[in-house]
Amino acid sequence: MWWAQGSAVAPRLALHPTGQGVSLYIPQPAINATVEEDILLSVDYSCHGIPTIEWKYTSSWGVQKIVEWKPGTQANISQSHKDRVCTFDNGSIQLFSVGVRDSGSYIVTVTERLGSSRFGTIVLHVSEILYEDLHFVAVFLAFLVAVAALLISLMWVCNKCAYKFQRKRRHKLKESTTEEIELQDVEC
Template identity: 40%
Template sequence: MRPAWIRLSQNTQILYLLFCLCHYTQAITILVPRSTITAPVQGSALFSVDITCTGTPAIRWMFSSVSRQQSIAAWMLGGSANITQMYEGRAQTHPNGSLTITDLRLQDSGYYTITVTEPSGNSKDMCMVLSVTEVLYEDIQYFIVFIIVLGTLAALLMLCMWLLNKLHNFIKAWRQQRCLPEHNETELQPL
């Protein structure tokens, strides 16, 4: 008796081989609209992804920087997420595999890697870069001081203009009074 593999025709064997290859190759696609994200301190960053794969994948987000590497969250797509203690209250997962981090700090700058693993064991990684910028309050303070100085100068100029107008009116009235004779004797003529 011949084994089942040998009994199959050559075309069927080729189709079976193609099916196995397609099944075991990576059928995972991760689309990332923006691979570089810039956000301010105390702001939020959305790591948006669009995942397509066969079956229900496992999602894992990791953070890497020069000084440390940290797991952020792991979950099965559609299930509840296991968020690490360091990111608890700041990380929010989305049903499509995306991740939002709120209350950003300068230390959050670095590489964020998503790993998608299919039930068959195939996995794929995608990396995004987050740059957290510090809002320079010094610039705002200089601007406010500049506005206050300009307002004060404008008020002083208006006060000077008002005083000069009063002085001008006083001098004008004084000159008119000085030019008039003190005793204006006018005689009335008979009609």
């Protein structure tokens, strides 16, 4: 559980604004997701009156505004995120069908009409489902099966050769024994 106040993030257990101002609660400051997943960037705020909520996306490409709205009114969603964002009155947004390009930092700013504001950051990391890894495993298994088949074939050939060699040796041994016996018979 995290509270975001200004640029500092400090752990707290309850959501209570102190006097005037805005309090912002971010339950999950880091999210890991896979491609095509729907992601909830969850926050909750407390303030006096109706605030303005703004979400921005920052990455190595720069900063991009996603959406701005006041709870209970129509959200002003950027063209880049049309049909991909759903807003909630507690300040949270949902991103539909995220891609690797959506990885980055999402900054939410809650501003009261008197000018007091708080912001917080959620870091989103989107990774691909690595079919290449599965492909590599399949190719590696096929290679192992081929090597095993080759080794089995070589063992079979070696076994046949050894069997033929032993048969020839026995046959020669029999012939030499028979010749010795014949020679012994001749000498007698």
